[in-house]
Amino acid sequence: MAYMIYEDYRKSALKHLKTCEYMIGSLENLSNIENYKKIGNKEKEKYENNILRETYYLLGYVLEGIVNYCILKKLPSFQSDNDKNVYGLDEQIVSSILSQDYQAINTNISFSKKDTSMFYLGKHEYTKNIQLLKMISPQKFQLIDIINSDRDPNDYISVMYYDWNVYVRYQTKGSKCNFDGNLSYDKEKITKFFDFVNNIFSKLPTL
Secondary structure (H helix, E strand, O other): OOOOOOHHHHHHHHHHHHHHHHHHHHHHHHHHOHHHHOOOHHHHHHHHHHHHHHHHHHHHHHHHHHHHHHHHHHOHHHHOOOOOOHHHOOOEEOHHHOOHHHOOOOOEEEOOOOOOOOEEOOOOOHHHHHHHHHHHOHHHHOOOOOOOOOOOOOOHHHHHHHHOOHHHHHOOOOOOOOOOOOOOOOHHHHHHHHHHHHHHHHOHHHO
């Protein structure tokens, strides 16, 4: 029977990151595609916007994969069994691996007990679950400014980090399904967000 191990989160994050890299790079070559040359400017804008939106959507999954991988890697039950099924984790008390400042906290994470767990890794909320990482390894995650600061409306990387949600997948330009406020899907901003996410992924060996 197929199942997931914690290493699959790292592999999935890398897969999504490479896909995003390809999609951003593909924007440079659109002008060389014959069919693209034939469509109007509004259609071109819509086409490019969709690519950037999908890139942003996948980058959220990269962050989620990084967070879940790092959390599970720290748990003793996974350190002793690298092939342990992540969905076999019903409820894991992790207070023993928290930094001294948080030893008194009875923290638990799970995949199945959404209502009774402080951190539910099965839900796509990396900004919440990363709080657990900050408790486990504060000296490492405090080095990433945006993660350790409140949402800054004047910093579009901060806004993209905090405002990402899974419903981005349903959006198209001009659709009523607009859960992300006034996020701008221009190439420069998406590329810089990619760089931000890629930088975090590059730190995985040290996390």
